[in-house]
Amino acid sequence: MTSVLYDAPGPKARQRNILYTVGFLAVLALLAWWVLGTMADKEQLESKKWSPFVTDSRVWTTFLLPGLWETVKAAALSVLIALPLGAALGIGRLSDHAWVRTPVGVVVEFFRAIPVLLLMMFASAAFVQFTDIESEIRPMYAVITGLVLYNASVIAEIVRAGILSLPNGQTDAAKAIGMRKGQAMTFVLLPQAVTAMLPALVSQLVVIVKDTALGGALLGFSELMYQNRAITANYGANTIAALTVIALIYILLNFALTSFASWLEARVRKGKKGTGAVVDIKTVDAGGAGPGAG
Amino acid sequence: MFDFLDSGQYDLLDAFWVTVQLAVYSAIGSLIWGTALAGMRVGPVPIMRSFGTAYVNVVRNTPLTLVIIGCSLGLSQTLGFSMGADNFDDIGFRMAVLGLTAYTGTFVCEALRSGINTVPVGQAEAARALGLGFFQVLTLIVLPQAFRAVVAPLTNVLIALTKNTTVAAAIGVAEASLLMKEMIENEADAIFAVFSVFAFGFVVLTLPTGLLLGWVAKRVAVKR
Numbered sequence: 106m107t108s109v110l111y112d113a114p115g116p117k118a119r120q121r122n123i124l125y126t127v128g129f130l131a132v133l134a135l136l137a138w139w140v141l142g143t144m145a146d147k148e149q150l151e152s153k154k155w156s157p158f159v160t161d162s163r164v165w166t167t168f169l170l171p172g173l174w175e176t177v178k179a180a181a182l183s184v185l186i187a188l189p190l191g192a193a194l195g196i197g198r199l200s201d202h203a204w205v206r207t208p209v210g211v212v213v214e215f216f217r218a219i220p221v222l223l224l225m226m227f228a229s230a231a232f233v234q235f236t237d238i239e240s241e242i243r244p245m246y247a248v249i250t251g252l253v254l255y256n257a258s259v260i261a262e263i264v265r266a267g268i269l270s271l272p273n274g275q276t277d278a279a280k281a282i283g284m285r286k287g288q289a290m291t292f293v294l295l296p297q298a299v300t301a302m303l304p305a306l307v308s309q310l311v312v313i314v315k316d317t318a319l320g321g322a323l324l325g326f327s328e329l330m331y332q333n334r335a336i337t338a339n340y341g342a343n344t345i346a347a348l349t350v351i352a353l354i355y356i357l358l359n360f361a362l363t364s365f366a367s368w369l370e371a372r373v374r375k376g377k378k379g380t381g382a383v384v385d386i387k388t389v390d391a392g393g394a395g396p397g398a399g
Numbered sequence: 400m401f402d403f404l405d406s407g408q409y410d411l412l413d414a415f416w417v418t419v420q421l422a423v424y425s426a427i428g429s430l431i432w433g434t435a436l437a438g439m440r441v442g443p444v445p446i447m448r449s450f451g452t453a454y455v456n457v458v459r460n461t462p463l464t465l466v467i468i469g470c471s472l473g474l475s476q477t478l479g480f481s482m483g484a485d486n487f488d489d490i491g492f493r494m495a496v497l498g499l500t501a502y503t504g505t506f507v508c509e510a511l512r513s514g515i516n517t518v519p520v521g522q523a524e525a526a527r528a529l530g531l532g533f534f535q536v537l538t539l540i541v542l543p544q545a546f547r548a549v550v551a552p553l554t555n556v557l558i559a560l561t562k563n564t565t566v567a568a569a570i571g572v573a574e575a576s577l578l579m580k581e582m583i584e585n586e587a588d589a590i591f592a593v594f595s596v597f598a599f600g601f602v603v604l605t606l607p608t609g610l611l612l613g614w615v616a617k618r619v620a621v622k623r
Binding site: 108109110111112118122125126129130133140143144147149218222223227230231233234315317321322330333344345351352355356359360363 | 476
């Protein structure tokens with residue numbers, strides 16, 4: 106590996122690098138030694154706390170997999186509802202008419218400025234008061250409502266950036282052959298913008314998956330994170346084991362999505378079809394609530 | 400409609416003050432930790448590079464809720480690590496700052512790394528030609544220019560961090576969203592008023608930050 110930031114290591118630098126490697130490994134080992142030692146002290150390393158995840162299929166069939174299913178369901182529904190809503194808002198924000206552009210802009214900026222957790226809690230309270238949704242599925246409705254409101258406005262920004270990323274020649278050419286504004290949008294700009302914003306949309310999916318965990322922790326939505334309590338209650342206070350396994354599931358799921366997004370981005374950038382324009386998720390929403398919330 | 404504000408029963412300013420404190424401490428922490436991670440990821444020591452990459456990929460893909468609950472349930476309650484705090488409130492606050500720092504640091508690192516890529520290759524080459532070592536090249540030449548390029552992305556990270564402080568409610572830190580949860584339960588007939596008060600509070604926190612730092616970003620950006 107070559108880098109412009111440092112010279113190719115000579116004999117001295119190689120020695121120094123070995124020294125750094127040893128020092129860094131020592132620090133990591135010290136940390137691991139402390140964690141494992143304390144875990145052993147607090148009886149968190151006992152095999153009966155970890156073995157259920159391998160030997161007892163009921164942990165998976167009654168807790169983890171149903172929880173994962175709820176997580177995936179909520180995330181998928183949120184994105185499916187938020188997508189058309191966000192597209193409408195994004196196009197509305199690009200409208201030539203100020204009376205459309207301004208209110209849409211206010212709505213988008215408002216929902217982007219407040220934490221998604223507030224939206225979920227408000228939705229939950231509003232459902233209690235104004236609807237008769239049963240209490241078992243109410244948390245899921247609240248989580249999806251909150252996620253839809255927040256992510257529709259994020260997607261609106263992605264759509265707007267996607268359309269703006271196209272070369273001006275596209276609009277000019279569409280006008281030159283006599284298309285109306287609406288026709289140019291639906292037949293020329295949007296189809297190309299979709300490819301440009303696909304990677305950003307997949308990255309947003311990661312934020313949505315992570316945000317569903319908020320519903321589990323604070324609204325009693327029985328998704329993956331929520332199962333932590335049930336597992337530790339049933340398998341003898343194996344807090345660390347349960348959290349580790351749950352974290353691994355999230356990481357694998359999100360890592361797959363992130364990798365898919367980078368692959369898509371590379372493909373769109375290199376692709377011969379289209380303009381090669383691509384929306385950088387960071388310009389729209391750095392880490393989202395992702396650092397999008399949760 | 401807003402008469403619950405005068406009842407003296409709820410201390411809104413206290414709750415938002417905790418939110419601000421969480422945001423400020425975590426912002427400082429994640430700026431330092433993120434810079435260190437970015438340094439490791441672009442550095443000459445292979446083991447540090449792999450550690451940085453692995454850390455960023457793992458933590459960025461974990462829900463913040465899980466990170467913070469892990470800090471509280473796992474680190475503090477199970478392993479007894481309390482960061483020198485002795486009462487429940489302080490431990491919760493410090494664990495929330497720890498979790499937010501660990502999580503937000505990855506986003507700072509990624510923003511900085513893309514900022515480092517905007518610095519022209521000639522800068523680092525010239526610095527090396529002068530005989531500067533890696534650490535000097537990074538801290539004297541590259542990072543100062545990279546930071547000026549990433550004020551805007553870091554502003555987005557800061558705004559997201561401010562909103563993310565609400566997740567600390569999951570471990571019972573008495574910040575704004577926890578108070579909102581309590582108020583929404585007690586004042587069921589005024590949920591719109593309660594929601595608008597808290598929404599307004601967050602708009603007041605995030606909007607000026609964005610405007611101010613957006614102005615700073617334009618001023619300090621390196622013109623190329």
